[in-house]
Amino acid sequence: MKKKPSYKPIKKLRLYEEVADQIKKTIFQGDLEPGDQLPSERDLAETFNVGRPTIREALRTLGVLGLIESNPGFKGSVIKKIDVGLYLDAMGDQFAWMIQADKKSFKEVWEARKYIELGIAHLVSQNASDKEIKDLNQYIKRMESSLDNVTKYFSIAVEFHLKLAELSRNKFFYMMWKLFYDISLNSPLLKVMYPDQIHRLLDVNKLMLAAIESKDPEKIDKAMMKHAEEELPIELDV
Numbered sequence: 525m526k527k528k529p530s531y532k533p534i535k536k537l538r539l540y541e542e543v544a545d546q547i548k549k550t551i552f553q554g555d556l557e558p559g560d561q562l563p564s565e566r567d568l569a570e571t572f573n574v575g576r577p578t579i580r581e582a583l584r585t586l587g588v589l590g591l592i593e594s595n596p597g598f599k600g601s602v603i604k605k606i607d608v609g610l611y612l613d614a615m616g617d618q619f620a621w622m623i624q625a626d627k628k629s630f631k632e633v634w635e636a637r638k639y640i641e642l643g644i645a646h647l648v649s650q651n652a653s654d655k656e657i658k659d660l661n662q663y664i665k666r667m668e669s670s671l672d673n674v675t676k677y678f679s680i681a682v683e684f685h686l687k688l689a690e691l692s693r694n695k696f697f698y699m700m701w702k703l704f705y706d707i708s709l710n711s712p713l714l715k716v717m718y719p720d721q722i723h724r725l726l727d728v729n730k731l732m733l734a735a736i737e738s739k740d741p742e743k744i745d746k747a748m749m750k751h752a753e754e755e756l757p758i759e760l761d762v
Contacts, residue, residue, distance in 0.1 A: 529555045531571050539574050543582035551591055551603060558605040562592065638752035640700055645732065645748050647692035649739045656691055657737050663687065664730055671722050681729065728754045
């Protein structure tokens with residue numbers, strides 16, 4: 525531990541969030557390092573001038589975020605090594621459920637997605653091996669065999685794009701696509717998105733993969749723009 529963290533008494537509502545935020549800040553600033561032990565619940569309650577139930581809820585929140593390993597009682601909790609992936613996973617579920625019923629936000633996410641996918645496509649063309657790119661054709665074949673089942677088709681299509689994100693060798697692109705995965709598969713809008721366009725969507729996925737395999741930046745740009753145009757749901761184009 526570099527130095528003793530300095531906390532402030534709590535004055536706002538939702539006290540456990542304020543406690544969790546202050547502890548998070550000390551972790552992100554490096555004042556608390558992996559392996560450091562937090563004070564006991566009793567000591568934290570005295571420091572923050574709140575009740576122990578508030579401290580327990582704050583620690584539970586930090587545990588869910590993967591920032592601490594919780595040890596209930598007097599022993600205190602231990603700071604874990606920060607894993608951005610685990611942190612985003614914890615936030616991802618909440619984000620996906622919040623956006624499901626919001627048509628406008630869903631459309632905005634879909635629009636942002638096309639630029640992320642464009643970056644992924646270029647990185648895959650640069651970083652993936654020839655064998656890895658050819659292996660992606662197995663997803664295309666699975667999509668072809670699922671044209672009569674919208675839900676199954678989309679499940680495979682999302683796996684295909686998630687695999688592309690993995691092959692980009694960029695962990696942040698991969699984590700962003702994990703968020704899209706949750707949003708796409710859990711969305712109640714899925715059943716009304718493309719009832720009559722599955723064949724067109726399959727065609728643009730084939731076009732995209734061919735462009736990536738060509739390693740031609742211009743072809744990739746054109747294919748990804750075509751892909752984005754086809755995949756924006758008509759019902760969400762408001």
